[in-house]
Amino acid sequence: MRIPESTIQKIIDEADIVKVISEYIKLEKKSSSFIGLCPFHPDQNPSLHVSPTKKIYKCFSCGEGGNVVRFVEKYEKVPFPRAVQIVGEKCGINVDLGTNDNFHISSKYYKILEDSTNFYHFLLENTVAGEEAKKYLYKRKLNDEIIKRFKIGVSQPDPDLLFKSLLKNDHQPLDMIEAGVVRGTDPYTDVFRNRIMFPLDDITGKIVGFSGRIYKDSNKDEPKYLNSAENKIFKKGNLLYNFANAEYYIRQNDSVFVFEGFMDVIAAYKCDIHNTVATMGTSISQNQINTLKKTTENIVLCYDGDQAGIDASKKAILQFLKAGFNVNSIMLPRGLDPDDFLNKFGADKLADILLNKQISGYDYLYETAKSKLDINNLNSVEAFIQEIFSYLNYFKSSIVTERFIKKLSIDTNVSVESLQNDFSKTTSINQFIPEVEVVPVYEEEVPEVRKPHNKDKYINAYKELIYIAYRSKEYCALIDKNLDNRYVDILHNSLFQSINSYYKIYNEISDEFIETLHPDEKRLLDEIIKSYDLAYKVNSDEIEIQIQITKLCDVIHNYYKELQAQDMLSQIEKIEDEEIKAKEMKKYAILSASLRKIKIIKK
Numbered sequence: 001m002r003i004p005e006s007t008i009q010k011i012i013d014e015a016d017i018v019k020v021i022s023e024y025i026k027l028e029k030k031s032s033s034f035i036g037l038c039p040f041h042p043d044q045n046p047s048l049h050v051s052p053t054k055k056i057y058k059c060f061s062c063g064e065g066g067n068v069v070r071f072v073e074k075y076e077k078v079p080f081p082r083a084v085q086i087v088g089e090k091c092g093i094n095v096d097l098g099t100n101d102n103f104h105i106s107s108k109y110y111k112i113l114e115d116s117t118n119f120y121h122f123l124l125e126n127t128v129a130g131e132e133a134k135k136y137l138y139k140r141k142l143n144d145e146i147i148k149r150f151k152i153g154v155s156q157p158d159p160d161l162l163f164k165s166l167l168k169n170d171h172q173p174l175d176m177i178e179a180g181v182v183r184g185t186d187p188y189t190d191v192f193r194n195r196i197m198f199p200l201d202d203i204t205g206k207i208v209g210f211s212g213r214i215y216k217d218s219n220k221d222e223p224k225y226l227n228s229a230e231n232k233i234f235k236k237g238n239l240l241y242n243f244a245n246a247e248y249y250i251r252q253n254d255s256v257f258v259f260e261g262f263m264d265v266i267a268a269y270k271c272d273i274h275n276t277v278a279t280m281g282t283s284i285s286q287n288q289i290n291t292l293k294k295t296t297e298n299i300v301l302c303y304d305g306d307q308a309g310i311d312a313s314k315k316a317i318l319q320f321l322k323a324g325f326n327v328n329s330i331m332l333p334r335g336l337d338p339d340d341f342l343n344k345f346g347a348d349k350l351a352d353i354l355l356n357k358q359i360s361g362y363d364y365l366y367e368t369a370k371s372k373l374d375i376n377n378l379n380s381v382e383a384f385i386q387e388i389f390s391y392l393n394y395f396k397s398s399i400v401t402e403r404f405i406k407k408l409s410i411d412t413n414v415s416v417e418s419l420q421n422d423f424s425k426t427t428s429i430n431q432f433i434p435e436v437e438v439v440p441v442y443e444e445e446v447p448e449v450r451k452p453h454n455k456d457k458y459i460n461a462y463k464e465l466i467y468i469a470y471r472s473k474e475y476c477a478l479i480d481k482n483l484d485n486r487y488v489d490i491l492h493n494s495l496f497q498s499i500n501s502y503y504k505i506y507n508e509i510s511d512e513f514i515e516t517l518h519p520d521e522k523r524l525l526d527e528i529i530k531s532y533d534l535a536y537k538v539n540s541d542e543i544e545i546q547i548q549i550t551k552l553c554d555v556i557h558n559y560y561k562e563l564q565a566q567d568m569l570s571q572i573e574k575i576e577d578e579e580i581k582a583k584e585m586k587k588y589a590i591l592s593a594s595l596r597k598i599k600i601i602k603k
Contacts, residue, residue, distance in 0.1 A: 003081055003084055003095060003097075007084075007088075007093070007095065008069070008084055010093065011069070011084060011087050011088045011091060011093050011095070012055060012067050012068060012069060012087075013055070014091045014093065015055075015068045015087050015090060015091045016052070016091070017050060017051075017052060017055050017056070017057065017067070017068040017071075018034050018050055018052050019090075020068050020071070020072065020087060020090055021034075021036075021050055021057060021068070021071055023090075024039065024071075024075050025037060025039050025048070027050060028046070030512075032051070032052075032053065033049050033050060033051045033052070033505060033506075034049070034050040034052070035047075035048060035049055035050070036048050036050070038059040038061060038062060038064065039075060040059060040062055040064045040074060040075075040248070041059070041061060041062040041064075041248040042248075043059075043061060043062075045515060047059050047060050047061035047062075049505055051505045054504075054505060055067060055068065056504070056505070057071055058501050058502075058504065058505060060498055060501060060502055060513065060517070061517075061518065062248050062251075063251075063494075063497060063498075063501065065501060068087055069083045069084055069087050070083075072086050072087055077204050077205045077206045077244075078107065078110075079106070079107070081095075081097055082097070082107060085097055106232065106233050108171075108175050108179075109175065109178065109179040109208075109231075109232065109233050110206050110207070110208075110233065111171070112166060112171050112175060112176055112179040112181065113179055113181070113199070113206075113207040113208065113209070113210075113233075114207055115165075115166060115169050115171070116162060116166065116179075116181050116210070117151050117153065117197075117199045117207050119153070119162060119165050119166075120153025120154060120155055120162075120197040120199075121151055121152070121153040122153070123153060123154050123155070123156060123161075124147070124152065124153045124154040124196075127154075127156070129154060129156050129157070129194075130154050132215075132216075133154040133196050133215055134147070136196065136215040137152065137196065140343065141270065141342070141343065142266065146266060146269065146270070149269070150198065150199075150262075150266060150269075151199045151207075152196065152197065152198055152199075153196075153197040153199075154195070154196055154197060155190065155192040155193050155194060155195050155197055155212060156193065156194065157193055157194040158190075158193070159187075159189045159190060159193065160187065160188060160189050160190055161190060162181060162182070162190045162192075163176065163182050163188045163189065163190055166181070166182070173188055176188070178231060178232065179231070179233075180209060180210075180228040180229055180231050180234060181210070181228075191226075191228075192210060192212040192226060194214070194216065195212030195213055195214055195215070195226060196212065196213045196214075196215050197210050197211075197212050198210065198211045198212070198213065198262055198263075200227075200228070200234075200239065200241055200262065200280070201239075201241065201242070201243075201244060202233075202238060202239055202240075202244075203238070203239070203240050203243045203244060203291050204244055205244030205245065208228075208233045208234045208239070209227065209228030209233075209234035210227070210228050211225050211226070211227045211228070211262065212225065212226045212227075213225050227280075236280050236281075236282045237282060237285035237287060237288070238285070238287050238288075239279075239280055239288075240277040240278070240279065240288055240291055240292070241262045241265060241277060241278040241279075241280055242262070242265045242276060242277050242278065243277050243291065245274075246274060246275055246276055246277055247295060249274040249275035250275045250292075250295045250296050251295055251296070251490075252275070252518070253275045253296075254296050254298055254490045255275060255296055255298035255299070255300060256275050256276070256277060256292060256295065256296050256298070256299060256300070257273065257275060257276040257277070257300045257302055257354065258276075258277055258278075258279065258292075258299055258300065258301050258302070258316070259276060259277070259278040259279070259302055259303070259338060260278060260279060260280075260281050260303050260304055260309065260312065260337070261278050261280065261281060261337065261339075262278050262280070263337075263338075263339040264276075264278060264302065264337060264338040264339055265277065265278045266339070267338045267339040267341075267342040267350060268338065268350075268354065270342060270347050270350075271342070271347045271348075271350050271351035271354065272351070273351065273354060273355070277292075279316075283312070283315060283316075283319075284315075284316050284319045284320070289319070289320070289323050292325075293323065293324075293325075297324065297325050297326055298325065298326045298328075299320050299325045299326065299327045299328070299361075300328045300329070300330065300354070300358055301313055301316055301317060301320070301327060301328070301329040301330065301361070301364075302329070302330040302332070302338055302354065303316070303337075304332070304336070304337040305331075305332035305333055305334050305335055305336045305337065306334070306335050306337075309332075309337070310368050313329060313364065313368075314364075314365060314368065317329060317361040317364060317365060318394070318433070320361065321361055321395075327360070327361030328358040328359065328360055328361065329358065329359060329360070329361050329363075329364035330353060330354060330357060330358060330359075331357075331359065331364065331367065331368075332353070338350060338354075341353070362391075362395075362400055362404075365391050366388065366391075366404060366407065369384055369387045369388055369391075370384065370411060372384065373411065373412075375411075375412070375413070381412050381414075384408075384411075384412065385408060385412060385414070385419070385422070386426075388404055388408055389422075389423055389426045390433050391404070391433070392404060392405075392423065393426055394433055396574045398573070401423070405419050405420060405423065455488070455559075457555070458488045458555060458556060458558075458559040459488055459489070459492070461552045461555040461556060462487065462488045462489075462492050462496075462552075462556060463492065463528050463531065463532075464532060464548075464552055465479050465483070465496070465549070465552050465553065465556070466492065466495055466496050466499070466525075466528055467528050467529065467531070467532040467533075467536070468536075468545060468548070468549060468552075469496060469499050469500065470499055470509060470525070470528075470529070471536065473503040473507055473508070475545065475546075475549065476499060476500055476503045477500075477503070478546070478549055479496075479549055479553065480500050482549065482550065482553035483553055483556060486553075486556045486557060486559070486560055487556070488556065488559060491520055491521070491524060492524065494518070494521060495517070495521045495524055495525060498513075498517060498521060499513075565588060568584070568587070568588050569588055571584075572584045572585060572588060
């Protein structure tokens with residue numbers, strides 16, 4: 001059942017946003033608004049501002065904001081219709097969601113899994129079996145803080161302990177079965193028994209399944225891990241384990257570590273590395289790529305060091321590169337995964353290899369191929385060369401080709417000329433390239449295939465726009481409208497968005513705004529003010545500034561056009577059909593001609 005827009009708006013208008021949010025976090029009055037610690041990122045100083053007059057909240061650190069329904073939706077991790085219903089209940093407005101809506105059905109399963117998680121954690125903390133399980137976890141260097149953070153629990157050997165607990169909480173047996181925690185008909189039995197339980201969350205942070213690990217010798221004949229079977233809410237291709245907790249750190253670092261398993265995420269957490277997700281051992285899916293694309297274009301892939309992990313890494317690298325990501329990769333010692341590496345060499349060594357031993361995805365493909373090379377065996381040499389040729393045909397990049405041909409010459413003792421001659425005879429991808437899903441890159445997400453030749457002019461234009469926005473709420477709104485979400489780099493955009501968000505609640509910048517900024521944003525703002533303050537104090541004609549805003553915004557739009565033009569030219573270079581190439585060159589010429597030469601007033 002669809003909720004009428006008028007009902008949603010009425011609930012938002014009538015709900016006391018301060019009162020509702022105060023039920024979840026502590027708020028203190030400050031001037032005409034209220035402030036508190038933001039629950040959506042690790043907040044040390046109150047950076048969440050709530051405006052009772054505008055009926056919105058905004059965090060000036062992580063950028064999260066919206067109306068009262070959005071807050072409840074994100075805090076309680078429920079679907080939007082359910083959030084509307086919850087807020088409606090708080091202000092006396094009944095919202096009938098019906099009984100057959102998919103989200104209503106899914107909510108039952110989410111509640112079962114949440115109750116199961118709490119039950120397993122209770123057993124870990126309060127039973128003899130829990131004490132034994134905790135000894136195992138401690139041995140694996142998981143402390144109480146990590147156990148609590150990742151909601152780890154334990155299932156007992158009893159056949160139906162969880163079932164009885166859920167039954168007391170008014171859950172129905174059929175719902176438990178469909179949620180994947182109970183099986184059978186009568187008697188009903190628990191799916192997971194005598195295992196350490198790791199809850200698995202979806203990209204919104206809701207628990208959708210479990211992975212249970214054996215921890216007793218008596219269970220050694222069973223599979224090491226038992227995972228939830230796929231069902232209505234547990235679909236591996238939609239999962240990115242830990243994404244909800246990592247999103248803030250991914251945006252802050254503008255990069256994400258992608259692991260295979262949840263234990264690798266926990267291993268990185270021990271090293272104080274938080275911008276991490278895991279794919280749960282599945283191939284990269286379209287949904288996972290789209291989710292990551294919204295937060296960063298920089299991937300650091302760290303899969304297991306066994307052959308299966310290497311093969312999965314090669315496939316994932318190709319997928320991410322095709323989708324327009326910048327890809328680095330980690331080469332772990334043979335046979336080790338990140339968790340094994342940590343337990344063998346310690347947290348400092350793992351942190352070092354993750355942060356300082358990255359190589360490009362291209363180099364990973366080359367080095368893994370080279371690892372099979374026997375220089376004294378001609379068949380091995382030829383196989384190595386052909387595998388590299390396969391990658392070169394796949395990428396069709398003159399830069400990569402030139403670099404790899406030179407490396408091949410050194411590693412195989414074959415002349416560059418001979419290699420170039422043989423490569424010119426190859427025209428197709430062969431068996432060395434794993435089949436990958438070709439992921440479309442959306443036009444609004446232009447990959448930086450080639451950087452503009454002079455990025456400094458775009459950075460400087462964006463800095464000047466930030467200064468003008470900082471000076472005036474009206475100028476800031478005009479810039480926001482003209483830029484239309486275009487920007488040059490993450491840090492500058494983050495500072496502009498902080499200014500823009502603050503002005504949506506307040507009319508003037510105050511000292512408290514500065515305190516909401518990240519240290520890097522503070523340094524950047526100070527640099528910008530020193531660069532432009534004097535010039536704008538001398539010349540502050542309003543009409544001239546508005547004209548300057550228009551021109552500076554046009555410069556930023558040119559940046560995107562230049563990226564698009566260079567990407568287009570790169571693609572044209574790969575076209576062999578002369579007629580098609582000529583048509584594409586006409587399109588390129590039109591796009592290049594649209595790059596306006598803009599005369600900026602020097603300040």
